[in-house]
Amino acid sequence: MARNAKSLSRKRLHEMYRTMLRIRRFEERTDELFMAGQIKGAVHVSIGQEACSVGVCSTLNQDDAILTTHRGHGHSIAKGTRLPEMMAELLGRSTGLCKARGGSMHIADVSMGHYGAHSIVGANMPMAAGMGLAYQLEKKKQVAVVFFGDGASNQGSFHESMNMCAIWKLPVIFFCENNQYAVSFGVERSTAVQDISVRAQGYDAPGVTVDGMDVTAVYEATAEAVARARKGDGPSLIEAKTYRFFGHSRGDPQFGPYRTEAEVQKWRKRDPLIVAEKLLKMTKAEKEAHEAAIKKEMDDANRFAEESPKASLESALEDVYA
């Protein structure tokens, strides 16, 4: 499990653990606020997939880019997106990252290299290719990482983008979170291959499958792909086997017609937080310190959001130029 954990210091691992916990608690708060009717629209929480967000983003610099999906809170937080402004967005405040226009499915914090959650499944991949193209043209060492799901890997945009990145050797990392389902449709029915990573072969790019519940495994695989991209050797595809512990979105049941409770429980045993706690042999005191720090961050974020004014109606017409 902790195959390559030696390259990460204990301190670093604790930081990564804290970020995973930050995501977990943020998502729980989001879900509560949604169920209480305070957050409107749709929310897709990433509980269970925290190791993917953190393992990937821990390899990146602030000026590297990520593009994410409808299930993007975790990626956002791991990339350093400001929590108060993110919560403000979910609650429709003028101080929200996207001025209350985008909501949960369209979070972005460009100042932190977060180029948006893109809720049209597959839309983010060609854009990642384009960012990679720009970095290559400017001879920059930056990379673009695009997160997507097992379901999204069946969009044409995935294949078109992989091929373009491969022929032009663009610095792009395709990170597929295979959480076994696209809404109610299981990956074994939606997808002809067992490991989505093998699709990289069709584009003469490296493809690996990693344990998406182990933050160190995700980290190591991503670090390698990022190094390759920075050297100018082109794209990589990483598939992380993972699981969403909650329903697809907005209060869907955790198990239901398309999956069993036993299956959910089986995956929950490999909760990425538990996996990391074991690896760190985390003491109770250490854990409590992490929890206390995160609780304060959450409360601060919530307070900021709640104290911020709602976005003004007229602001809905700003930034429209045609």
Next chain:
Amino acid sequence: MREINFVDALNEALHEEMERDEKVICLGEDIELAYVFGVTKGLKDKFGGDRVRDTPISELGIVGAAVGAAMAGYRPMVEIMFMDFIMLAMDPLVNQAAKLRYMLGGQLSIPMVVRTPGGGGVQYGPTHSQVLEAWFMQVPGLKVACPSDPADGKGLLKAAIRDDNPVFFCEHKMLYKMKGPVPDGDHIVPFGQAAVKREGSDITLIGVGYQVHNCLRAAEELAKEGISAEVVDPRTVAPLDTATLAESVRKTNRCVVVEEGHLRSGVGAEISSAIQEEAFDYLDAPIGRVAALNAPIPFDPDLEDFVLPNSGNVVEAAKKALGVPV
């Protein structure tokens, strides 16, 4: 008459048409469990996985495959989970399905239906809230239906499935839970026939899709002030029954057209142009238009409400056309 909601009315239409014609097949994302809005519930159990199947998330592929299945003699019904996602399948729908019969000299036709929910009111934000009927009514070779109640939903969907040509079938999320009377039996609503949803004599309110309900609400409001509004629903925008619309305007002499899409090049532009052509001498005031404000549909509920048309906007436009102080 029994009352059922819009989802159940559409569901009945699908059950009946699949029962009637074994060439009707259904393709779409999460349709087997009818997981999102429920329109396809029970179809997989009844008709089996050959005829009702979940597809990967591949809109271009799904709609393109439907065109091919139609060429090979089937009558596919494709569900696109949200109308906005049809953007990914514009080529098979607009460049292929709409053109093939014509371009191949009438050797074949493409009997297929793309059903899809559009519209705002659920705070899904800019990429999940659009209504796009105006885009599709511009395309020769596509029929476009926009039902506003369960009876029309059922009747138009049955007509669409029996049609030998491609139909873009617009549903509105806010309609799904709405109940209404639906006739028993083989209820069919032919394309190209508008319906008067409320009779009146002072002004004609023409509503497209869900906006019919804002027109009906506005008519209630106006009635309190002694103004009698007639509400007309075109039901299909391609073909468009301009005769019925113009007839109403010849009676009332004033008109407001209401749609949820954007104003510029909207359905209302086409309708008001047709009315001024057919009933110019009868108009006592410029035709009013109500549509979404010129912005993507924002996520926050207050902003969303602000951008989308509401019954108050309709009342205001009606009063303006009537020369009554607002």
